[in-house]
Amino acid sequence: METTYRSIFKWGDKREEKLEKGIIELVKEQFNYTDEDFKKKVLYGNQQVKLDKMTSIPESTRRKFIEIAGSENVRWDDYSRASHAFGKFYGDLLYLRKGEIATPPDLVISPRTEKEIEQILLLCQQENIAITPVGGLSSVTRGVETPRGGISLDLTKHLNKILKVNTVNSTVRVEPGAYGPALEKHLNDCGYTCGHFPQSFEYSTVGGWVAARGAGQASTGYGKIEEMVLALRVITPAGIIETKDFPATAEAWDLNKIFIGSEGTLGVITSVTLKIRKYRPENDAFASFVFKDFKSATQCMREIMQAGFGFPHLFRLSDSVETATAFKIKGFDNSFSDRFLKMKGYRPGERCLMFVSIEGDKEYTHLVKKKIKKIARKSGGFYSGEKPVKEWLKQRYESAYLRDPLMDVGVMTDTVETSVNWDNLLNLWTQVRNYLESREKTHVMAHISHVYENGANLYFTFLSPMKQGDEMEDYLNYHSGLIDAIHNNGGSLSHHHGIGRALAPWMEKEMGKTAMGLLQAIKDNLDPKGIMNPGNTLGLK
Numbered sequence: 001m002e003t004t005y006r007s008i009f010k011w012g013d014k015r016e017e018k019l020e021k022g023i024i025e026l027v028k029e030q031f032n033y034t035d036e037d038f039k040k041k042v043l044y045g046n047q048q049v050k051l052d053k054m055t056s057i058p059e060s061t062r063r064k065f066i067e068i069a070g071s072e073n074v075r076w077d078d079y080s081r082a083s084h085a086f087g088k089f090y091g092d093l094l095y096l097r098k099g100e101i102a103t104p105p106d107l108v109i110s111p112r113t114e115k116e117i118e119q120i121l122l123l124c125q126q127e128n129i130a131i132t133p134v135g136g137l138s139s140v141t142r143g144v145e146t147p148r149g150g151i152s153l154d155l156t157k158h159l160n161k162i163l164k165v166n167t168v169n170s171t172v173r174v175e176p177g178a179y180g181p182a183l184e185k186h187l188n189d190c191g192y193t194c195g196h197f198p199q200s201f202e203y204s205t206v207g208g209w210v211a212a213r214g215a216g217q218a219s220t221g222y223g224k225i226e227e228m229v230l231a232l233r234v235i236t237p238a239g240i241i242e243t244k245d246f247p248a249t250a251e252a253w254d255l256n257k258i259f260i261g262s263e264g265t266l267g268v269i270t271s272v273t274l275k276i277r278k279y280r281p282e283n284d285a286f287a288s289f290v291f292k293d294f295k296s297a298t299q300c301m302r303e304i305m306q307a308g309f310g311f312p313h314l315f316r317l318s319d320s321v322e323t324a325t326a327f328k329i330k331g332f333d334n335s336f337s338d339r340f341l342k343m344k345g346y347r348p349g350e351r352c353l354m355f356v357s358i359e360g361d362k363e364y365t366h367l368v369k370k371k372i373k374k375i376a377r378k379s380g381g382f383y384s385g386e387k388p389v390k391e392w393l394k395q396r397y398e399s400a401y402l403r404d405p406l407m408d409v410g411v412m413t414d415t416v417e418t419s420v421n422w423d424n425l426l427n428l429w430t431q432v433r434n435y436l437e438s439r440e441k442t443h444v445m446a447h448i449s450h451v452y453e454n455g456a457n458l459y460f461t462f463l464s465p466m467k468q469g470d471e472m473e474d475y476l477n478y479h480s481g482l483i484d485a486i487h488n489n490g491g492s493l494s495h496h497h498g499i500g501r502a503l504a505p506w507m508e509k510e511m512g513k514t515a516m517g518l519l520q521a522i523k524d525n526l527d528p529k530g531i532m533n534p535g536n537t538l539g540l541k
């Protein structure tokens with residue numbers, strides 16, 4: 001088994017992805033790179049993992065954990081601890097590339113049953129040991145780090161079963177460690193879909209989706225994860241809380257919502273009941289459009305969302321730079337279609353690409369598509385057919401694999417997302433763009449990919465040369481200015497990545513003292529010894 005730092009930080013199936021010609025051209029153009037620069041191996045991370053610190057949990061206590069979970073499920077070798085020290089925040093990747101792991105967990109435990117989780121939590125309370133539940137470790141907000149060491153509780157090894165599909169109620173009950181593809185395949189085989197497809201789908205879990213309050217690519221139709229969860233079972237240090245899968249209740253406030261977004265700070269989610277929908281891909285309708293500019297395209301999006309005829313499921317709009325980048329990479333520039341679009345007034349540097357897919361009953365999908373086409377036409381959108389959307393869907397998870405080879409050649413690349421109301425969307429987009437572009441030689445792309453009647457998310461991707469030798473400070477300063485720009489211009493701190501520790505410093509400014517006091521009081525009640533994912537997650541003590 002490979003035991004390098006590289007094998008830990010590489011995304012997904014760990015493949016060594018090659019940069020496409022179009023991306024190489026872009027980097028050369030933007031950053032004055034030469035062919036030589038593409039032979040670099042910046043912070044390649046090929047060294048063998050070796051931790052400075054031994055586990056600090058004494059042998060006698062380790063033995064007790066082994067009695068609970070079995071020796072094969074309690075690990076403290078360097079590689080197991082190192083591979084649970086970080087998620088996929090850009091800074092995490094830098095640390096791993098440098099081989100610097102200051103606070104790895106002391107133990108990685110993979111419980112087999114809920115009973116074992118209860119016993120582990122009890123022992124952690126007695127011995128004051130921190131514990132962090134983890135799924136796919138794909139957090140991009142420093143949600144899985146272990147600043148106090150302790151236990152990284154891996155839920156993927158055993159607690160990954162699909163417990164029950166109820167086709168009468170249209171629900172699935174699933175354990176937290178189930179990965180996206182396993183859940184979706186099981187549901188598809190039963191004629192259903194979960195409808196939750198984050199870009200990290202292949203390597204993230206149901207527990208992580210709920211705990212970090214995520215959104216999938218089809219969220220405009222299916223909703224964010226909080227709209228899918230009907231019931232939860234959570235083991236907290238104070239005891240077990242189990243909600244029931246009623247379609248709706250008025251039993252005081254909604255307990256599910258206390259745990260959705262709690263990021264492991266309150267307890268361990270051990271089962272989730274989700275709504276499911278009929279899987280009928282043969283009915284799907286697709287459409288793509290090119291708009292003359294971002295403003296007319298966003299107005300069209302708003303009109304579609306507020307028209308009252310139903311929503312698309314996938315609904316994406318790339319701004320002009322992201323559109324131009326996609327066209328360049330895919331070799332569209334100077335093609336017959338490109339020349340035709342230019343002739344019609346859809347100019348590069350201004351035009352924007354929109355993708356739509358609609359799922360459900362056949363007549364419904366056709367009706368919604370027809371209505372969307374009508375509004376788009378009225379807003380100056382040029383209908384560019386179904387094919388671009390279908391092509392995009394085929395590679396919907398692929399761009400996640402580009403970050404590693406870009407970092408290998410010294411390119412800093414990261415994404416940040418926010419949500420905003422319609423009346424502030426263009427302002428926020430402009431201000432955040434201006435901030436990002438104020439850094440020399442920075443390529444900034446943005447899109448909207450989750451859309452609501454009242455507003456949408458904005459998702460920014462940036463590429464910029466690393467400041468070599470000072471990569472971390474440089475990134476953290478830039479990132480901090482970026483979050484300030486979002487916060488000061490009325491965007492939410494996060495739309496679907498969660499808060500973790502990366503965005504925690506802004507929480508009190510965003511929520512206010514009283515609201516933070518409430519969150520802390522809930523934590524103090526359920527986790528009186530402060531052992532659950534401690535160390536500033538969500539800005540909590």
Ligand SMILES: Cc1cc2nc3c(=O)[nH]c(=O)nc-3n(C[C@H](O)[C@H](O)[C@H](O)COP(=O)(O)OP(=O)(O)OC[C@H]3O[C@@H](n4cnc5c(N)ncnc54)[C@H](O)[C@@H]3O)c2cc1C
Binds near residue numbers: 139
């Ligand atoms: C390339 C890439 C693309 C991404 N795209 C998206 C996207 O499109 N949409 C999106 O929403 N997110 C996205 N993310 C972020 C990330 O994948 C999500 O936050 C995801 O929901 C995390 O799931 P996970 O299983 O990896 O959880 P982890 O990263 O292991 O954990 C995330 C948080 O949840 C807590 N947690 C995990 N399991 C449990 C449990 N059973 N009980 C209690 N707490 C728990 C952890 O303590 C941690 O705080 C992306 C990340 C990457 C790297």
